[in-house]
Amino acid sequence: MKTTSITLITVALVAQLSTSSAIAQMIPPRPEQLTFKPLSFTPPMAADFRHELSNGIVVFLAPSKELPLIDLSMSFRGGEFLEAANKCGLTGMTTALLRTGGTISMAPSDLDEKLDFLATEISMRGGGTSCSVSLDCLTSTFDESLTLLMDMMMRPRFDDAKIKVALDSTLEYMKQRNDDAEPILDREWAIALYGADHFEARQPTEASVRSITKDDMAAFASKVFNPANVVVAVSGDFEIPAMLAKLEQAFAAWPKGERMPTPPAPTSVLKPGVFHVEKEIPQGKVYIGNRSITREDPDFFPSLVMNEILGGGGFTSRIMKTVRSDEGLAYSAGSSLDPGVYYPGEFRAGFQSKSATVALAIKLIENEFRKMRDTPVSAEELEVAKQSFIETFPRSFESKPAMLKIFVGDEWTGRDSSYWTTFRANVAKVSAADVQRVAQRLLDPTQMAIYIVGDWDTISLGDATGRAKMAEFFDDQSVQIPQRDPMTMLPRD
Numbered sequence: 309m310k311t312t313s314i315t316l317i318t319v320a321l322v323a324q325l326s327t328s329s330a331i332a333q334m335i336p337p338r339p340e341q342l343t344f345k346p347l348s349f350t351p352p353m354a355a356d357f358r359h360e361l362s363n364g365i366v367v368f369l370a371p372s373k374e375l376p377l378i379d380l381s382m383s384f385r386g387g388e389f390l391e392a393a394n395k396c397g398l399t400g401m402t403t404a405l406l407r408t409g410g411t412i413s414m415a416p417s418d419l420d421e422k423l424d425f426l427a428t429e430i431s432m433r434g435g436g437t438s439c440s441v442s443l444d445c446l447t448s449t450f451d452e453s454l455t456l457l458m459d460m461m462m463r464p465r466f467d468d469a470k471i472k473v474a475l476d477s478t479l480e481y482m483k484q485r486n487d488d489a490e491p492i493l494d495r496e497w498a499i500a501l502y503g504a505d506h507f508e509a510r511q512p513t514e515a516s517v518r519s520i521t522k523d524d525m526a527a528f529a530s531k532v533f534n535p536a537n538v539v540v541a542v543s544g545d546f547e548i549p550a551m552l553a554k555l556e557q558a559f560a561a562w563p564k565g566e567r568m569p570t571p572p573a574p575t576s577v578l579k580p581g582v583f584h585v586e587k588e589i590p591q592g593k594v595y596i597g598n599r600s601i602t603r604e605d606p607d608f609f610p611s612l613v614m615n616e617i618l619g620g621g622g623f624t625s626r627i628m629k630t631v632r633s634d635e636g637l638a639y640s641a642g643s644s645l646d647p648g649v650y651y652p653g654e655f656r657a658g659f660q661s662k663s664a665t666v667a668l669a670i671k672l673i674e675n676e677f678r679k680m681r682d683t684p685v686s687a688e689e690l691e692v693a694k695q696s697f698i699e700t701f702p703r704s705f706e707s708k709p710a711m712l713k714i715f716v717g718d719e720w721t722g723r724d725s726s727y728w729t730t731f732r733a734n735v736a737k738v739s740a741a742d743v744q745r746v747a748q749r750l751l752d753p754t755q756m757a758i759y760i761v762g763d764w765d766t767i768s769l770g771d772a773t774g775r776a777k778m779a780e781f782f783d784d785q786s787v788q789i790p791q792r793d794p795m796t797m798l799p800r801d
């Protein structure tokens with residue numbers, strides 16, 4: 309018996325050593341010599357998941373049996389672009405009170421207690437161009453949870469006590485809007501890009517928020533949250549026929565309204581130059597950029613690759629290497645390109661650096677703009693940037709909710725489904741000449757605005773070595789923007 313055991317162990321060890329030897333022979337001596345099979349991935353098609361209810365509501369369904377859970381979301385066109393200027397903040401107040409304000413038949417505390425008992429999470433959010441509602445629950449409690457959700461949306465109470473809580477919370481938040489540099493910079497940058505009267509830049513004030521009434525919220529909710537203005541997505545543990553029947557029943561009594569229009573384009577034009585807001589902090593917060601392109605622009609794919617090389621690619625990008633790795637001027641520095649859907653979006657480089665080195669960091673970034681405009685990018689940079697999009701492309705569809713979110717967005721904006729099937733091929737064919745052409749179009753420093761929040765007296769002098777100072781930009785012309793009162797958004801004297 310003992311001899312047999314030893315023999316078996318010996319055979320197992322020999323087999324293991326043979327296998328290890330074979331594997332070792334397959335592994336190349338250096339990591340860069342590793343080879344992999346081409347990634348094979350076919351993106352799912354929205355049409356395979358799309359359904360339409362009898363009342364015209366578009367529904368995307370993606371069953372998944374891994375867990376006994378159901379995730380339902382509703383997306384509505386409408387948001388801050390529908391607000392009157394003197395009612396700025398209405399979208400946020402309405403969506404908050406739809407969730408917390410109870411229903412005609414249930415007090416807020418009773419509704420919260422019921423949702424907790426069901427282990428159901430319901431959230432509602434409002435933004436610039438859209439509003440959303442989401443429901444997450446157990447499969448066993450979906451019917452009851454959906455009934456509660458529809459009660460909240462069709463028969464909201466807008467409880468007076470909850471309105472006061474929301475108002476007090478909003479006003480308290482507004483008091484803190486000048487505490488940090490980033491919110492100050494964000495709002496002044498938005499005003500520069502879109503104009504103070506455009507919804508992208510408007511800010512709620514104490515007066516506008518206090519003027520919002522229960523009737524205002526009820527009217528906004530009725531206008532936006534209606535079956536003519538919604539796209540629904542459901543993923544999780546269900547069968548498609550049964551889910552369609554449940555949704556038909558749940559939405560049957562929902563009063564049909566109107567589909568909201570597309571958001572208006574801004575009329576303001578960005579003014580190039582140096583603009584600064586005074587704030588006594590040891591570091592300057594900086595944005596440099598301009599308006600960019602739309603999603604349908606012929607240069608869309610080259611612009612993505614260009615930005616990835618310039619500043620969007622993290623530690624492989626030029627701005628990060630120059631400003632952080634080589635010079636140590638900022639912990640984080642980079643750029644972003646946001647192609648707009650309804651109108652041109654923005655390009656922006658940004659960083660935060662100690663006051664004395666702000667000018668030097670700006671100079672280095674503008675030098676990177678010029679290099680990209682004047683000289684084709686290297687073959688290695690181009691390949692790394694393109695592969696970053698191509699190899700990570702499947703992540704966009706890595707979960708059912710993420711996949712359905714893409715389909716819902718495309719349903720609203722009318723994007724052709726071929727965008728996803730041809731995405732990698734369109735990225736792959738971007739050339740160095742394409743990148744240079746787009747850089748020449750988008751990266752002209754003379755047409756950009758530089759916005760800074762910080763200690764201007766120190767920032768303007770530049771670094772101690774004399775490598776850069778703010779006088780080098782725009783012929784030493786700069787504009788000081790007064791800091792705004794956090795409650796009125798009017799400039800302080």
